[in-house]
Amino acid sequence: MKLRNSFLVRRFFILLVVAVILWTALTAVFYSFIAQPVFSKIITRQITTRSNVISSRVAGAEDYDNFVTETVAQSYLMYGNWTFLVDGGGIKLHTKVKLESEETTDLLLQYVLDSHIELMDASAEMTSEVMRVPGINGSLIFVSVPIEFEGARYGSVVTVQPMEEMNASILSLNMALIISSLVVLLIMTVPMLVATFRIVRPIQSIRKIAIAFSAGDFAQRADESEEGEIGDLGRAMNQLATQLSQAFSELRAERNRLRQILDGIQEGIIAINCEGIVTHSNTAVWDVFGIKDSDVEGLSPNEFLRTSRLDNFFNQVLEKRETVNVVISKDNRQINVIIAPLETEEHIMDGAVGLFRDITEAERLEMTRRDYIANVSHELRTPLTAMRGLLEPLSEGMVKSEEDRQRYYDILLRETHRLSRLINDMLELSRIQAGEAVIVQKPFEIGRMISDLVFRFQVTAEENDITLELKSEEPLDDIPLLWGNPDRVEQILVILLDNAIKYSDPGGNIKLEVVNEDRIARI
Known part of the structure; x- marks a missing residue:
């Protein structure tokens, strides 16, 4: 496979691109959040300085001088903002405002009056607030400076600064940042690819050897001459090949032994080693214990032995080397458990194997048979006792009335029929055992x-x-x-x-x- 089509090369390149893009995006976002407050403070300080000058010149004056009048009139041309002189009687002097509609202009003037009122109600030396006025694109900075005379505050200088110019500056800086990031990306692409190729080339060689191992060819060997981690990886792969060759030989012997066990068992089976760890099991175990397929997921055989307490029987077999044969109850099921020890040819304890058979139906049928026979025997005695109690008065001539004798005969006849039915019920025992009784x-x-x-x-x-x-x-x-x-x-x-x-x-x-x-x- 060519290196330019390598998975790692593509991933390294994508990682570089994502890192540069992410760094650019995060920097632009953080810059936007940080730059806007900073620019706003700078503009506010500049506006406050000019507003203080205007406030000091109009304080206590009945008429505004030419400086104030011209400054207010040319405020938008010189500074890009609108200046308003406001007192208790309303707006006395302001920069000419040209907006799309008179409604928007009136709304702006109302915001100016609100800023003036807010300053009058406050004790601060100035107020500054960023607001949006419906009908005007972008946000506006409202800066209010009080007009005081002889210690009394009676008016204010309200300056409204549009933020379009500031936003344009921030956008320009963001564009410059994005362009510089793209340039860095282009510059770093070449050295990144060269470094990636140097790393991927020996990894590709070891990959081919790993594929050969998976196909069963353990004769392949990796190059151990590489320096650093790549050389260590090559030596580890060669050691792994030797160990895998030995392990497969052991697995073949284990597989033959497992086949002998499973071929002779039809019921559920679980085998453990000497440490009590499950080595083999079949799916019939879940059926015997009534565990649904949806519950099998996530339930390991070791956990099943622990939760069902079957590990106690296995431990008993490992300790005493004797077969355990018991019947346990699990969720209304009767399960015959037979656990036998496993030994090697040298009679060394190698673990234990458990066989599990569901005998619920057989036990139920046997219990039904015993109960039914007991009930039938009881009922055979009951009508016989009643018939004896009726026959004795008849035989001794104690029943004088013909009507009473006839009633006795009727009862005796019904008891005789009942005995006949009980005998027939006994013949139905086989059908009850088969679950076919109606x-x-x-x-x-x-x-x-x-x-x-x-x-x-x-x-x-x-x-x-x-x-x-x-x-x-x-x-x-x-x-x-x-x-x-x-x-x-x-x-x-x-x-x-x-x-x-x-x-x-x-x-x-x-x-x-x-x-x-x-x-x-x-x-």
């Missing part, structure tokens, strides 16, 4: 269900010396149809009543209350 909802009468339940458990409650009472604010038949699964609702109520009887002391009282609220039946 609960069908339909309208049903809660009043009749509760009446039958109370009647069914009445005998069991009396056997345990317990009073079972049904309370409702309105007839149960008046409660509207409810929407749900009647089998599941009855199942819940049976469990509650059965537990209430089982865990109540003799002589206790069980009250079943039904309240019909707006669109809700509360039991």
Whole structure:
């Protein structure tokens, strides 16, 4: 690549141009801010001196002499400003003002009167203020000097100086500054380019060697004969080439070992060295722990081990050289953690590798199966107990009324159907484990269900010396149809009543209350 197309050459040249331009701009800006107040003070002093002369000649005089009259009349021609003699009666004498319109002239005169009033109200020897008058281009300097006679202040000499001439002077100086900066830029371009070429040429050579290193060619060597930092850089590059050649050999061995580990693992994996620093990991770890892709950014594996406290298990493996197999909970997930030590062929501890498997679904299905079997066993016992309580009075001839016997038979028939449904529910266990169970909802009468339940458990409650009472604010038949699964609702109520009887002391009282609220039946 030719030096004139070099990136560094272009950057050095751009840096020089930007520096000169920036220096010129900042100097012009600062000069403008500094020069304007300085020029204003100089002009103010000059105006004050002339105004004091005029003030002293008109003090106490009823008529103005020729000197004052001519000076005021020729003020704009001689000094480029307007002079006004003002007292309590207004403007007595002033330089002729020629502006674009009478409104602008009247506005200027009003500003003059305001300056006079401000001086009269103040105790200062003079006042000076820079203002802009609408209709007049540029700013104006208003300088007011008092007219005093026998210690009394009764008038003022107000001089209005346009700043156009001063601004033109400042602009001329700025232009001269810009031109001189451009000349400096042109003069410095040649030596800057020469110096840049001397610096860039050896850097370009080292760049080519670095590109060869990146392509895997570590046989290239830099020129170490250069003086100063360039020579040091060349020697460092040559030393780097030697170290990289050795490092690549070690990396090939590491890569083979990593392939053996990753090829045999399907779950999440994290491997650490003896210092506890993560050396390898796969993306499956984030999926196992439920970490979203948006949260992975900025989260290093080392930080993940520390925040999740998995580093404690890894440290335990490194200390005891024993495999750790535990199940941990993380964000409602059950994760099986297996961490085993890694050893070299010489049985030297080389680190540890952890395998992580999400067993949440398997644990949930196992828990569902155990709970369901426990519930079904409980419900198989409950209807059998109720049927026994109904069959004993029937077998002993204690039920005399045919209507009561028929009601007993109906309850026994429903309990038989319920037992059949429970058996069918057990057959649905496989579908529940697979997450395919469906609960069908339909309208049903809660009043009749509760009446039958109370009647069914009445005998069991009396056997345990317990009073079972049904309370409702309105007839149960008046409660509207409810929407749900009647089998599941009855199942819940049976469990509650059965537990209430089982865990109540003799002589206790069980009250079943039904309240019909707006669109809700509360039991």
